[in-house]
Amino acid sequence: xxxxxxxxxxxVCFVSESIFVDVWPKNHVYIDxxxxxxFFLIFIVxxxxxxxxxxxxxxxxxxxxxxxxxxxxxxxxxxxxxxxIAYIAAKAMKVLHQHWLIACFLSLFSIAVLxxxxxxIQLLIGRTNMPxxxxxLQRLSPTLLLNVVFLVLLSYPLKQQLVKxxxxxxxx
Amino acid sequence: MPQFFLNKRLILxxxxxxxxxxxxxxxxxxxxxxxxxxxxxxxxxxxxLIFHKPAQLVAGFFENVNDIRNTYKExxxxxxxxxxxxxxxxxxQALKKENERLRALLNKKESxxxxxxxxxxxxxxxxxxxxxxxxxNRGEQHGVKKDMAVITPEGLVGKVQHASQFTSTVQLLSAxxxxxxxxxxxxxxxxxxxxxxxxxxxxxxxLLKRIPFDAKIEKKQKVLTSGLGGVFPKDLPIGEVMEVxxxxxxxxxxxxxxxxxxxxxxxxxxIVKRKIDETLEEREEAK
Numbered sequence: 375x376x377x378x379x380x381x382x383x384x385x386v387c388f389v390s391e392s393i394f395v396d397v398w399p400k401n402h403v404y405i406d407x408x409x410x411x412x413f414f415l416i417f418i419v420x421x422x423x424x425x426x427x428x429x430x431x432x433x434x435x436x437x438x439x440x441x442x443x444x445x446x447x448x449x450x451x452x453x454x455x456x457x458x459i460a461y462i463a464a465k466a467m468k469v470l471h472q473h474w475l476i477a478c479f480l481s482l483f484s485i486a487v488l489x490x491x492x493x494x495i496q497l498l499i500g501r502t503n504m505p506x507x508x509x510x511l512q513r514l515s516p517t518l519l520l521n522v523v524f525l526v527l528l529s530y531p532l533k534q535q536l537v538k539x540x541x542x543x544x545x546x
Numbered sequence: 547m548p549q550f551f552l553n554k555r556l557i558l559x560x561x562x563x564x565x566x567x568x569x570x571x572x573x574x575x576x577x578x579x580x581x582x583x584x585x586x587x588x589x590x591x592x593x594x595l596i597f598h599k600p601a602q603l604v605a606g607f608f609e610n611v612n613d614i615r616n617t618y619k620e621x622x623x624x625x626x627x628x629x630x631x632x633x634x635x636x637x638x639q640a641l642k643k644e645n646e647r648l649r650a651l652l653n654k655k656e657s658x659x660x661x662x663x664x665x666x667x668x669x670x671x672x673x674x675x676x677x678x679x680x681x682x683n684r685g686e687q688h689g690v691k692k693d694m695a696v697i698t699p700e701g702l703v704g705k706v707q708h709a710s711q712f713t714s715t716v717q718l719l720s721a722x723x724x725x726x727x728x729x730x731x732x733x734x735x736x737x738x739x740x741x742x743x744x745x746x747x748x749x750x751x752x753l754l755k756r757i758p759f760d761a762k763i764e765k766k767q768k769v770l771t772s773g774l775g776g777v778f779p780k781d782l783p784i785g786e787v788m789e790v791x792x793x794x795x796x797x798x799x800x801x802x803x804x805x806x807x808x809x810x811x812x813x814x815x816x817i818v819k820r821k822i823d824e825t826l827e828e829r830e831e832a833k
Contacts, residue, residue: 385593386597389593389594389597390597391673392594392670392671392672392673392681393594393597393598393601393670394673395671395672395673395675396598396601396602396668396670396671397601397602397604397605400808400810400811404810405750405810408675410673410674410675411673439586440586440590443583443586443587443590444586444587444590444591444670444681445670445672445673445674445679445681446672446674446676446677447573447579447583447679447707447708447715448570448573448574449569449570449572449573449583450565450566450567450568450569450570450573451566451570453569454562454563454565454566458559458562492674492676495570496676499570499574501676501677502676
């Protein structure tokens, strides 16, 4: 049972993104602004901080591949960035003080980086022609807002859960 | 951080960037999904289905509560429309019978209009929304193939982008894709044919291009699929004419088409399989 706690948490975070977009009321706000849930990325950053770098990177790679195959059908984009962000987060924690608030800010920062990176790639391959200002206004700021709400509500329980998983593993 | 860019790591990073570029190049090609991708997609689709049902129940409850507030007004309107509907229904029945009789007379059994509907439920959406796609729970095993038309009761919403064994991805008409062309016509005394090419995000309208410059088109005329493109059946409703403007070069006209279906609020869709293709396949098999 203990063994399955972390994968289960990962799956929940992964699937909840898609479901969140699906049940979100489809009004003008939905069409004009892109609230992109990045719950799984938050999970990856927290896992990198509280569980360990290698495992966070492996989870990032596996679910990145899944993300690419099921949602975007553009292989490589997320399977590269998720492990990379996990690596950066783990490395950054060596310098920074390990605190829940700092973890939150780090995940927000990585969300912004990821959004910019995906925007760059979409622009490069010509799938979008959104100007940068529009991107900031319609995509980056709503996304950050949504994820701040998520962080405020659920990041503390998430952290507690991860710490508990880690402790149980160390006891074994 | 001096040890940040150790040689080994730097090489690893560079190699992964090369792989990334190669993979993106590979997936940009016009292609069918490879079997590992199909397998991953179907597995995730299954997990999504498990989580999706309870989530939708909860969301549906709140929607119902919202609907109840408008029930009285809607009921009044619907009652008024019901009588119109009955008259229309009898007319349609008569026309259908006549059509059948005339077809029998001509010995022409197939029509571009006939299709086999495949009912499907939306089980997921692309959360990053760079491309508006939805994932539905019907795949090749149920007869779905690439490029088939996808409709809701209101009208055309998109086409099948990729089909794997048990799920498929639907690309909505609002996606920015140059390859996404649909042969369509404006219904009138004289049908005017054109191609739907692209979507204007600011006006939320589809662009119907390549219309002869002398064509007479009025507002509110209906736009339907022509069935000449090869995959879509005839007469699926797309939208209404919003505005007619001259094209970039002034040689042809362009029409802004207001889509009938809501591209965003979709729960259930119908994937449309042309009957004429089915009969052709059967004939080939018989040979």
